[in-house]
Amino acid sequence: MDFAKIIHQTLCGAIAAAGFGVLFNIRFRALPWCAASGALALLVRTICLNYNWSLEAASFAAALSVGFAVHVLQLKADISQNALDVTGCIPMVPGSFAAKAILGLFALTVPNPTGAGETLITAVEYTLRVAFTIGAIGTGLAIPSLLLRVKVAKEG
C-alpha cells in the first residue's frame, strides 16, 4: 500500500472540504470538523481504490463511513450533521467526469466528427460514472440517517 499517496489524498480531501466549508458559510470554529470529515472520506476512498474497488464502490464506502461517523459520534460542534455529511463528501463529487462527459457530447455536434463512435462511448461512460458515483455518495450518506432514525423511532 502506498502510504505517501494515502496521506496526500487525505490531506487534499481535508483542504477541499474545509475550503468548501468556507464557501458554504460554515463558521471558522466548525471548519476543523469539515476538514476531518473530508479527510475521512478521502482516506476510506483511497484505501478502497488501493484494493482495486471501483470508484463507485469506493465512494459508497467512504460516504457510508462519513455518515456513520458523524451520526454515531453525535458531534457537539456548532454545525448540523447534514452540513458535515455533505461538506465531507463534496471532494468526492465527480465534477471533472461531468465536465468531460458534456464536452464529449459537445464534440459530437460538430460537422463530420472524427471517431464519433468512440467519443460517444466515452461520453456515455463518463455520464454513467457521474450518475452512479453521485448515487453511491447520496445513498451512502442516507443509509446511516435512515437506519438511526428507525432505531430512534422504535426506542421512542
Add this chain to the structure above:
Amino acid sequence: MAALEAGRLLMEAGASARSVDEIVARVARGLGAERVDLRVGYASLAITVGIGLDGITRMRKVNHIGVNQSLDQELRHLAERLAPAAMTPAGLRAELDRLVTTTPRHSGIVMAVAVGLACAAFGRLLGVDWMGTGPVFGAAMIGQYLRRELATRHFNVFLNATLVSFVSSVIGGLGARYAASQTVATAMIASILLLVPGVPALNAQNDILEGRPTLGSARAVWVVVILIFVTAGLWLGQVVIAEGR
C-alpha cells in the same frame, strides 16, 4: 405565514426538504398550531395549519436556492428553542429579520482564498502536477471573486456560471502552460470545480430517497443545466487557448 417565512429562508440556505419540513412544523407549533402539513416545492412552499376544527392554507414563493450553513444553523437553534405556543407571529418575524441581518458571512476575499485552496486540492486529487497547482489556486480564486461580484449585481446564475468557467479555465490553462505544467488540460478542469453544484446534487438524491421525487427531480434538472452552462464556459476556454481538444 411567519412559519412559511422560516421555511423559505431554510430553502434558500440550501437545507434538505426533510430539514425544512421538520423545522417549519416545529416553528408552526411554537406559534400555536396543532396540526401542520407542509408541501415543499422547488420554487414554492405551501402549508396547512390546523387548530381544533379550523384550518388555513397559505403559499410562499422561494427565491434562488444557495448555500448558507450559518443561517441554516441559526434557524435550527431558533426552532429548538421554541416551546409549543411560546411565540407570537410578530415576535417570530422580528427574530427571523434579526437572524437574516446579523448572521455573519465570510468576506469575499476569505471566500476567494478558501475556494482557491479547495480547487488546488481538487486539482491534486485529479492528478494535476505541482507546476499546475499554483495556477489552479489563482484561477479559482479570481473565479470565485468574479462569481460573487456578478451575483451581487443579480447577474443571471447560468450566464454567471459560463462566464466564470470561461475566465477561470483560461487563466488556469494559460498559467499552467506558462509554468511548464504537463497537465494543462486537467488544470483547466480543476480551475472550474468551484462551480460544480455538489450540495444541490446530493440534496436531489436525498430528497428522492426520502420520498419527495418531484422536488428531487427538479433539483437534479437544475444541476444538469448548470453543469451544461459550466462546461460551455470550459469549452470556450479550451477553444480560445487551443488546449485539451
